[in-house]
Amino acid sequence: MEEKQEEAAAVTNMENHLKKIVIFMCVFAFAKAHAQTAQEETKAYKKRVLETTEVDFLTSYYSQDGDNAAVSGGIGTEELTDVTGTFIVSIPLNDDDVLTIDAGVSAYTSASSSNVGPFDDGLADPFQASSGASSSDLWANITGSYSHSSDDRNDIWSTKLSISSEYDYFSLGVGGSYTKLFNEKNTEISVNGNVYIDTWNAIYPTELRPFGEGGAGLSDRLFTQNTITGNTNYNPRFTAFDSEGRNSYSVGFGLSQILHKKVQGSLALDFVQQDGLLSTPFQRVYFSDIADSFIDNFQLADAVERLPDSRFKVAAGGRLNWYLNETVTVRTFYRYYFDDWGITSHTASIEVPVKITNKFTLYPSYRFYNQTAADYFNTYESALSTDEFYTSDYDLSEYSANQFGFGVSYTDIFAKAHLWQFGLKSIDLKFYQYDRDTTFSSSIITAGFKFVMD
Template identity: 35%
Template sequence: MRKLSLAVIGMYISVLSAYSQSTSAGDSSHYKSKKLNLDEVNLVTGYYQQTGDHSAVTGGVGTEALNDIATTIELRLYKYDRKQRRHNFNLELGVDHYTSASSDKIDPYTISSPSHSDTRVYPSIGWTVQNEEKKTTFGLTGSLSNEFDYQSYGLGASFTKASKDNNREFSARAQAYFDTWKVIYPIELRGGAEHNEESSPRNSFSASLSLAQVVNTNLQLLLVTEPTYQNGLLATKYQRVYFTNSDVKAETLPNSRVKIPLGVRANYFLGDRFIVRSFYRYYQDDWGVKAHTLDLETPIKLTPFASLTPFYRYYTQAAADYFAPYAQHTPAEAFYTSDYDLSKFHSQFFGAGIRLVPLKGVLGIAKWNSVELKYGHYIRSNNLQSNQLSLHIKVK
């Protein structure tokens, strides 16, 4: 039952997406196995540590100290069918454990409530079939996630079509998540008919449309949009809101939300040793949040077997219509939150990663293809700070 900052979520998404690079549909060998083969194994483990003084659990004031350790293992397998189509199977299991000082304030009279720490388990499975002749890929995914007050089930489908010369690629993806929350109120607000819900659903439906284009040997572009619609319980009921008349209530937000991000990515190759990767995204939703993101990453090949990747991200957003700081909401408002993730702020995230790909394998182990260590530091204008460290091991 944690209220993680957007930074930690973004870290794990970026780590896993960066490391889970797709295997090329082409195969240089003449023989294509019709048996199921192990392609590679990816192990990603990360540590996240956060401090801050605007906890939403206590109405926008108080500690946001949090620690999280996450580990994900992914198995990638493949086989060819009689029509020489390549079938890829991804099996993934993730486990993370957190401790949160602010969550323990839901009931401050306990020594250590269940919300103070928890373990989340999230397995997933994916399948894609690649038709090399038609330049198409179709895929399906399924996922589960479980912790003591929260369960989620996810389904997804994807389609990709490349041009004959492989210089252009269109991708479409649709995903749906069906979540169930155990509704928990702050200790002083429990009791009464309005606070007796046991559980409540939340559904999320998203799509992704992207178009990638190789402009020339140095420049690649990608345009992407990822609209999302959510409905159900979108407020976090154990987060308090304090009013100008000294009343205290549980956070209340609309039961639907529409998010529309638009992004453009440009990768430029400066010879054999340098790459400039840039990404800009504009975001808007019907809660009044508008945001801009600028991402820069510059992998530098130090040797044929080692590379260094410094990165920097700047983010700025306008506050949601329903946000106000501690004790600044008025009793007449229908929706209200003091969650600083929905406030006006700007943030920076910067750091570097180092990747080793020895010719004879890491530590002389031939199957141990590569190892990468990445560190990032996050600072936000409302005093939230975090440190993030991740390690990726690939066996191939």
């Protein structure tokens, strides 16, 4: 009897252990399934890099003037106007990937470049525009870029391809970048690289073309139908460029750090190497040791700009942004630049956004720039015919410049105003006035509109 009771107790004991094991396994399986479901839900509902398609429309009107046109050897009008329009469409492909298409056109009218061929009509004069084909042009560009962000948003890879073209120039570019965020996203480092393969369709000043290979020289109709004054034995130093290609390679490094809850700083270092045709074929040069020749009031070129076929550039700079309060932010920038052509420059700027309402912000700004002259720069008629390299392009001269700007932006995070299926998120309007301590000055008005798809 006791043996049967012991056996029954043992069976009951075993059943209890089995029940415990089954319950444990059920709890474990449930916990595992719940954890997996939570992970999947977390992954499924992670924040997208870009929530919806965004469209930016940018436009600008630019105007400049001055008396040191490179097309006419450092003298003459620099008058130019330019109108641009650009669409930027950013499309989220999924939670992590974004495709961006940037397409734009720029149409300009230039009194300066019209004087590539100043003898097309009327009285030729470096301070008057000609009606030649080079008096206007259309520049077009399209760039496609793709970016991918890691699940934790701490790693970002991007790549891009760009094509641009105008009447005498074609450019193909490729590039890529990598950005790493760490220290709870308070620190960011980045590296980027770009390659541009460019080709000139070299266009030379009208009076030099007859002196190229196979040309008629002074027997050309330009000279037989017009009277040369001054030095009538016009004999320029002219040979067409052997190669019309130019390659540019750049690499850049960046570091951004949140220094304080109200202060953010960043540093950037960029290197650029250029090889190939770095001269502009239609920019004239006049030599001091050669007598002047004229048709009408226009001095005939002694040569075209000649510059080395390589150039190495280095730029280092930093930004410091200080959020003072809910109303005022201070943004500062400084950059130092130098290259192996002898130019060094300093750029400093400050912008002070002032938020006047929840939707409107004002943007006053100031920028100062100063540079030394390139080793090969010469003012009008100061180069020698024995020089190896020479230019009278005042962009390569010594000068200082000041730029004052003012802008206003409107932002509606709810995008209540609509255009078809797109809500208007922001409008930006800005004006900049730029003046050099030469005769050059310019102004530009820009407008930007950002739309988001509902």
